[in-house]
Amino acid sequence: MSAKPARQSSSSEVDLLPAIDERKRKRMQSNKESARRSRMRKQQRLEDLINEVVRLKEQNSQMEMRINDHLQHYQKMESENTVIRTQVMELSDRLESLNSLIRFVEDFNGIAMDVPESADPFVKPWEIPFPLLPISASANMFQC
Template sequence: MSARPSRQSSSSDDSGPVIDERKRKRMESNRESARRSRMRKQQHLEELVNQIAQLKIENESSEARINMQMQQYGKVESENTILRTQIMELTDRLQSMNSVLRFVAEFSGMAMDIPEIPDPVLKPWQFPSPAQPIIASANMLQ
């Protein structure tokens, strides 16, 4: 039960219209507050939708960069495989040439001053020319 006294209609009691006016103002204020709350929620929802769209764009951009880097990596890896194969073939040729030179020197019986052709693959620290330092940075990968 309500603790309020029930309203009685009497001509001497003018509190009825004042209460009705207060109630009307309170209801109007509540409606306005609810409208503002709905507007804030709608604005927040729109901000979240915009943020989702922006993040999707960034995600697609990142995926495109990753795919491009993966393609470049695959290309470099293929080139490295080719170069490694060429190194092995050239090393075999070099060893064969050195064997032929030794055989010719022994067979001819002459003291031929045939220098040994250095093998940079087997002894990379003894390059015929000074090695240049390799300069790299993380920016090269981007």
């Protein structure tokens, strides 16, 4: 039986071991530092996102309040418009009844009654109550 002779390390290999250990130690230290910075960046990003969520929720809440305010205002205006439309319809019906009565009296008596046309824009909303005039402006119009 032949035994393998034990490998003997040369003096140059022994000299390299401390240098390799030092590089390995430095690399490990660098990796630890890099991982620490990465965790810090991740933590900072998480905090930034949490702050943004809080800000966006607050902004969303403010917008919801404004929307609700506008919705209430719209509903109030719509209700008032409905009342006004109903009044216009009632007044239009009354006007038509009065005009019918005037025509009946004219036909019955044979006397023409002079009833001027109303210039009320609500009676004839398709007619423009005021003539359109050109608008003129100049650059120095608002100078004091």
